Amino acid sequence: xxxxxxxxxxxxxxxxxxxEVNHGQTLNGTSASISQQREDAIERFAELGIPTNDLELxxxxxxxxxxxxxxxxxxxxEPASVDPSQIEPFLIDGMDAHRVVLVNGxxxxxxxxxxxxxxxxxxxxxxxxxxxxxDVVEEHYGKYADFEDEAMTALNTAxxxxxxxxxxPSGTVVEKPIFFLHVTSTDQDLFLQPRHLFVVEDGAIAKIxxxxxxxxxxxxxxxxxxxxxxxxxxxxxxxxxQDEGPNASQVHTRxxxxxxxxVYSTQTITYTGEVIRNNATVEADGSFCESNLFGLCVxxxxxxxxxxxxxxxVQPDCNSNExxxxxxxxxxxxxxxxxxxxxxxxxxxxxxxxNDTIVLNNEAQIYTKPELEIYADDVVxxxxxxxxxxxxxxxxxxxxxxxxxxxxxILMLQAFTEEVxxxxxxxxxxxxxxxxxxxxxxxxx
Amino acid sequence: MxxxxxxxxxxxxxxxxxxxxxGVDLTLDTGQLHAIMGPNGSGKSTLAAVLAGxxxxxxxxxxxxxxxxxxxxxxxxxxxxxxxxxxxxxxxELPGVSMTNFLKEAVNSVREARGQxxxxxxxxxxxxxxxxxxxxxxxxxxxRSVNEGFSGGEKKRNEIFQLAMLEPRLAxxxxxxxxxxxxxxxxxxxxxxxxxxxxxxxxxxxxxxRILRYITPDRVxxxxxGKLVQSGGKELATKxxxxxxxxxxxxxxxxxxx
Numbered sequence: 001x002x003x004x005x006x007x008x009x010x011x012x013x014x015x016x017x018x019x020e021v022n023h024g025q026t027l028n029g030t031s032a033s034i035s036q037q038r039e040d041a042i043e044r045f046a047e048l049g050i051p052t053n054d055l056e057l058x059x060x061x062x063x064x065x066x067x068x069x070x071x072x073x074x075x076x077x078e079p080a081s082v083d084p085s086q087i088e089p090f091l092i093d094g095m096d097a098h099r100v101v102l103v104n105g106x107x108x109x110x111x112x113x114x115x116x117x118x119x120x121x122x123x124x125x126x127x128x129x130x131x132x133x134x135d136v137v138e139e140h141y142g143k144y145a146d147f148e149d150e151a152m153t154a155l156n157t158a159x160x161x162x163x164x165x166x167x168x169p170s171g172t173v174v175e176k177p178i179f180f181l182h183v184t185s186t187d188q189d190l191f192l193q194p195r196h197l198f199v200v201e202d203g204a205i206a207k208i209x210x211x212x213x214x215x216x217x218x219x220x221x222x223x224x225x226x227x228x229x230x231x232x233x234x235x236x237x238x239x240x241x242q243d244e245g246p247n248a249s250q251v252h253t254r255x256x257x258x259x260x261x262x263v264y265s266t267q268t269i270t271y272t273g274e275v276i277r278n279n280a281t282v283e284a285d286g287s288f289c290e291s292n293l294f295g296l297c298v299x300x301x302x303x304x305x306x307x308x309x310x311x312x313x314v315q316p317d318c319n320s321n322e323x324x325x326x327x328x329x330x331x332x333x334x335x336x337x338x339x340x341x342x343x344x345x346x347x348x349x350x351x352x353x354x355n356d357t358i359v360l361n362n363e364a365q366i367y368t369k370p371e372l373e374i375y376a377d378d379v380v381x382x383x384x385x386x387x388x389x390x391x392x393x394x395x396x397x398x399x400x401x402x403x404x405x406x407x408x409x410i411l412m413l414q415a416f417t418e419e420v421x422x423x424x425x426x427x428x429x430x431x432x433x434x435x436x437x438x439x440x441x442x443x444x445x
Numbered sequence: 446m447x448x449x450x451x452x453x454x455x456x457x458x459x460x461x462x463x464x465x466x467x468g469v470d471l472t473l474d475t476g477q478l479h480a481i482m483g484p485n486g487s488g489k490s491t492l493a494a495v496l497a498g499x500x501x502x503x504x505x506x507x508x509x510x511x512x513x514x515x516x517x518x519x520x521x522x523x524x525x526x527x528x529x530x531x532x533x534x535x536x537x538e539l540p541g542v543s544m545t546n547f548l549k550e551a552v553n554s555v556r557e558a559r560g561q562x563x564x565x566x567x568x569x570x571x572x573x574x575x576x577x578x579x580x581x582x583x584x585x586x587x588x589r590s591v592n593e594g595f596s597g598g599e600k601k602r603n604e605i606f607q608l609a610m611l612e613p614r615l616a617x618x619x620x621x622x623x624x625x626x627x628x629x630x631x632x633x634x635x636x637x638x639x640x641x642x643x644x645x646x647x648x649x650x651x652x653x654x655r656i657l658r659y660i661t662p663d664r665v666x667x668x669x670x671g672k673l674v675q676s677g678g679k680e681l682a683t684k685x686x687x688x689x690x691x692x693x694x695x696x697x698x699x700x701x702x703x
Contacts, residue, residue, distance in 0.1 A: 389554075398547070400525055400530075402555040403550055404554070412542065
């Protein structure tokens with residue numbers, strides 16, 4: 001079942017009427033609390049409206065313009081047949097993983113290869129989890145990605161149908177990465193809203209890799225919301241590769257909550273896309289948490305990439321590291337707005353935030369705004385941003401040792417991005433990203 | 446044929462009405478080590494930069510022949526391939542660029558241009574160890590990013606190490622001795638002495654005579670206002686150290702007036 005969004009009415013109303021027409025087409029329609037959340041969410045979405053540039057948090061990213069296109073909003077499982085050979089190019093060489101392929105936001109079992117999981121571990125679709133593990137879903141779903149102030153999260157919540165689900169019970173270690181391969185396959189202009197939930201309980205350890213790709217040239221918009229929970233002494237590495245091609249736009253919202261002594265590390269690699277907005281929020285809701293937020297964007301053509309992050313320190317004795325790097329060429333634009341928030345009483349916080357950008361020409365642009373908001377007095381917090389060009393002195397130094405100008409530039413760009421890529425804890429993924437970035441740099445110079 | 450012939454070289458700064466070199470003449474043969482001394486701002490480092498191919502300088506007149514070939518026509522990397530090496534006065538820090546990767550790429554591009562085979566990783570590491578030992582460099586330096594966090598002395602010694610790795614035909618040392626303590630100075634000098642061969646020429650640019658006590662020059666030239674105004678043997682360096690540059694300046698003025 002689909003609904004073509006009528007472009008004669010304002011976009012908000014298109015979604016609201018689609019919601020009303022299709023009442024009940026939802027994830028686990030029997031769950032009273034999720035149904036209630038949907039109702040509340042569409043109401044909140046109607047009040048907030050689609051964000052415009054008038055809002056400080058959306059000042060440099062005009063998402064309303066992109067959403068105001070005649071997308072088709074799928075409200076049931078979109079039949080799509082994807083051949084295994086089509087996903088072959090998206091696999092990561094040498095990464096032995098529990099693989100789940102989602103086509104248009106829904107798990108495709110024939111393309112997936114989950115393999116053997118440790119006892120109690122669940123890797124499935126969110127819809128399936130709603131049936132098989134309602135208690136886990138009930139406990140965590142909708143608890144971390146707040147839609148009160150985020151219209152796009154409200155919209156996703158109102159239309160929630162399916163997405164990825166991971167559950168790692170207490171004390172369990174999943175050694176191989178869990179790999180979610182998101183693929184768009186359609187001949188229409190699609191508006192997709194996948195919803196993911198990753199739960200890593202006390203003392204559990206997991207690595208999740210998500211990669212977004214597209215098999216279509218149509219215009220697509222993906223409004224993703226992902227929630228992650230890391231219990232006491234738990235450890236979750238959560239990586240995202242965005243490579244959907246020049247016709248795909250998205251708002252990608254990730255919200256994680258961690259408990260005492262846990263580690264959550266996330267990294268976003270943005271490789272292709274039209275307009276991309278990432279919202280990454282981490283709440284360290286426990287003492288002695290370590291939180292790592294990294295990001296890398298290699299811009300080309302007229303890509304627009306906006307990374308908003310929020311690091312919430314609401315408990316004492318935690319540390320967080322944040323580093324986002326951009327390399328921008330052509331007419332690409334990047335936006336970085338990172339906020340570190342330290343609440344009253346969250347003493348002995350050690351928070352570091354940095355954004356560094358290399359702009360290769362006069363057309364590419366970066367808007368950067370690192371922010372600290374601190375209400376505790378015994379903390380060490382630092383933030384900074386640098387923007388510059390490749391260092392001519394460095395290039396000359398390398399050339400004087402026999403490297404061509406091109407090799408010198410590529411070597412320096414690789415060195416610049418290496419600091420972020422080296423944080424990826426999975427070696428084949430590191431190699432994959434290094435190759436991606438290197439092939440992009442080869443087109444620059 | 447001389448290794449290096451600089452003929453009536455006049456150099457200015459691109460887009461600015463500034464002249465730095467005003468007719469430099471210099472001939473250097475293989476197996477020779479020449480020193481160029483002179484006060485600050487006399488144009489010594491500019492000569493080194495022009496030889497290495499730095500682009501912000503504009504050659505207004507004259508020529509530079511390297512093995513009889515017009516050096517000014519070549520890009521900096523082509524000069525390196527042909528065997529020109531500049532030890533920088535201020536070596537550049539390259540965070541994230543590992544010494545090993547950098548040197549491997551540099552050595553192999555130079556080898557390729559000279560018709561030699563690329564070194565395998567194992568052969569390269571072996572070669573790097575040997576050269577580090579030759580110039581008495583701590584091999585741990587090669588595990589770091591290029592010059593990042595290096596002390597002043599380490600940076601200068603790293604230049605000598607790169608010189609040993611790249612085996613150029615012409616090595617230009619641009620104030621490699623300045624800012625060094627006595628241990629680092631003797632270390633750099635020992636490295637240079639080990640690398641002196643009949644096939645290689647050295648041009649040592651320095652402000653002070655002291656390094657020339659350790660590396661004996663075949664010729665010493667004095668640069669003043671963008672010209673080489675005096676040349677002599679190693680005793681000229683001692684005289685400059687004792688008497689300063691005023692007498693050179695006076696003699697040059699007298700010669701110009703004559």
